[in-house]
Amino acid sequence: MSAFRTLDDVNVKGKRVLLRVDLNVPMDDNGVVTDATRIERVLPTIQEIADHGGKVIMLAHFGRPKGKRDPKDSLKPVAEETAKLLKRPVAFADDCIGEFAAKAVAAMKNGDILLLENTRYHAEEEKNDPEFSKALAANGDIYVNDAFSAAHRAHSSTEGLAHILPSYAGRTMQAELQALTRGLEAPQRPLVAVVGGAKVSSKIDLLENLVTKVDALVIGGGMANTFLFAADFAIGRSLAEKDLRETALRILAKARESGCAIILPIDVVVSQEFAANAPHRTYSIDAVPADGMILDVGSQSVDRINSAINDAATLVWNGPLGAFELAPFDKGTVTAAKHAAARTKAGKLISVAGGGDTVAALNHAGVAGEFSYVSTAGGAFLEWLEGKALPGVEALRAK
Ligand SMILES: Nc1ncnc2c1ncn2[C@@H]1O[C@H](COP(=O)(O)OP(=O)(O)O)[C@@H](O)[C@H]1O
Numbered sequence: 012m013s014a015f016r017t018l019d020d021v022n023v024k025g026k027r028v029l030l031r032v033d034l035n036v037p038m039d040d041n042g043v044v045t046d047a048t049r050i051e052r053v054l055p056t057i058q059e060i061a062d063h064g065g066k067v068i069m070l071a072h073f074g075r076p077k078g079k080r081d082p083k084d085s086l087k088p089v090a091e092e093t094a095k096l097l098k099r100p101v102a103f104a105d106d107c108i109g110e111f112a113a114k115a116v117a118a119m120k121n122g123d124i125l126l127l128e129n130t131r132y133h134a135e136e137e138k139n140d141p142e143f144s145k146a147l148a149a150n151g152d153i154y155v156n157d158a159f160s161a162a163h164r165a166h167s168s169t170e171g172l173a174h175i176l177p178s179y180a181g182r183t184m185q186a187e188l189q190a191l192t193r194g195l196e197a198p199q200r201p202l203v204a205v206v207g208g209a210k211v212s213s214k215i216d217l218l219e220n221l222v223t224k225v226d227a228l229v230i231g232g233g234m235a236n237t238f239l240f241a242a243d244f245a246i247g248r249s250l251a252e253k254d255l256r257e258t259a260l261r262i263l264a265k266a267r268e269s270g271c272a273i274i275l276p277i278d279v280v281v282s283q284e285f286a287a288n289a290p291h292r293t294y295s296i297d298a299v300p301a302d303g304m305i306l307d308v309g310s311q312s313v314d315r316i317n318s319a320i321n322d323a324a325t326l327v328w329n330g331p332l333g334a335f336e337l338a339p340f341d342k343g344t345v346t347a348a349k350h351a352a353a354r355t356k357a358g359k360l361i362s363v364a365g366g367g368d369t370v371a372a373l374n375h376a377g378v379a380g381e382f383s384y385v386s387t388a389g390g391a392f393l394e395w396l397e398g399k400a401l402p403g404v405e406a407l408r409a410k
C-alpha cells in the first residue's frame with residue numbers, strides 16, 4: 012500500500028487549498044461550542060498553510076441535515092470559535108459551492124482563511140456525487156484532507172475530491188494514523204472495548220467484527236438499550252434502534268463463538284424526562300418502567316465495567332455510557348473514565364479513547380490528559396481498529 016503525500020510535498024504559496032476538516036463539534040442549543048478539541052487539533056494545519064502563503068478554504072460537515080438547510084446545523088458559530096482559537100480572522104461563506112463560495116474565494120489574499128458552509132446542506136455530498144465533487148473542486152488548486160474522524164465516509168468532500176485535485180494528508184490526519192498505529196497495531200492483551208453513545212445504526216455493524224478482535228466488549232449508552240431490547244428486556248421510552256434487534260442478536264452469538272465476553276448493564280438510571288437534574292431512580296434491568304427512559308448505567312453496572320477495565324491491558328473506548336451532558340446522568344461515564352485514567356496513570360493500562368462526544372465526556376470528567384491517547388475519531392477509529400480500509404485515507408494513497 013503506497014504512502015500518501017503530505018504538506019511536506021507541496022509548496023502552497025498562492026494556492027487555493029481546499030482543506031477538509033472535521034468541525035462536527037458538540038454544541039449546545041444556544042450555538043455555543045461545548046468542546047473545541049476537534050477545532051484545536053486542526054489549528055496546526057490551518058496555521059501552517061496560511062503561514063506558507065496558501066489560501067485556506069475549509070470544508071466541513073455539521074450534524075446530519077441530509078440535504079436540508081436547517082439553521083441549527085450551520086457552521087457559522089464554528090467559524091467564530093475557530094477565529095477565536097486561531098486569533099486570526101476566519102471568513103465565512105453561506106454555501107460550499109456556487110456563487111457564494113466562488114465570491115468569497117475570489118476575495119481571498121494569500122494567508123487568508125475561509126470556512127464554507129456545511130457540505131451536508133447538499134444531499135449530493137453524502138452520495139459522493141461526481142458533479143458535486145467537481146463543484147467543490149472548482150474553488151481549489153489542491154486538496155488537503157485533515158479529517159481523520161470523517162475518513163470512514165466516502166463522501167464528496169472526504170473522498171471524491173481526492174480523485175480530482177492533487178491531494179495531501181494534513182498534519183492531524185498524519186498524527187492520528189501514526190498514534191493509533193503505534194498504540195494499537197499489536198495491542199497488549201487482554202484488549203477491552205467500551206462502546207456506547209447514540210449513533211447505534213452507524214456503529215452496530217462494526218461490533219460484529221470487533222467481537223472477534225477484543226477479549227471483552229462493554230456496551231453502554233443507546234447502544235446498550237438496543238441490545239437489552241434484543242435480549243427481551245423492556246426498555247420503556249429509551250433511545251434505541253429496535254429494528255436492529257436481529258443484528259444485535261447476531262453480534263451476541265458471534266461474541267459467544269469468539270470467546271468475547273459481553274458486558275451489558277445490569278442496573279440503569281431511569282427518568283421521565285431528557286433534562287438535567289430530572290427526577291430519576293435506579294432500577295434493575297428487568298424492572299424498567301414502561302414510561303421511563305434509561306439515561307445512564309447504574310452503580311452496579313459501573314462496578315462491573317471498572318472490573319473489566321481492571322482485567323484489561325489495553326482499553327479502547329468510543330461512546331459515552333449515558334447522557335453525560337445532563338447531570339447527574341454523567342455519573343457512569345465519569346466514574347468509569349476516572350477509573351481508566353487512574354489505571355493508566357499507575358502504568359497498568361494503555362487507554363485509547365475517541366469520538367467527538369467521547370472526548371467531550373473525558374474533558375468533562377477532567378481526565379482526557381491522563382488517557383494514553385485521545386483520538387478525535389469515533390466511528391473512524393472503530394473501523395480502523397477493525398482493520399477496515401478508510402475511504403478518505405485510501406483515496407489519498409491512490410494518488
Ligand atoms: N442512554 C442514553 N440515552 C440517550 N442518549 C444517550 C444515552 N447514552 C449516551 N447518549 C448520547 O450519546 C451521544 C454520543 O454518542 P456518539 O455520537 O455515538 O459518540 P461519539 O461522538 O463519541 O462518537 C451523547 O450526546 C450522549 O448524550
Ligand SMILES: O=C(OP(=O)(O)O)[C@H](O)COP(=O)(O)O
Pocket residue numbers: 033035074075160161164210213365366367368387388389390391
Ligand atoms: O462526529 C463524527 O463521528 P463520531 O461521532 O463517530 O466521532 C464525524 O464527524 C462523522 O460524523 P457522521 O457520523 O455524522 O458521519
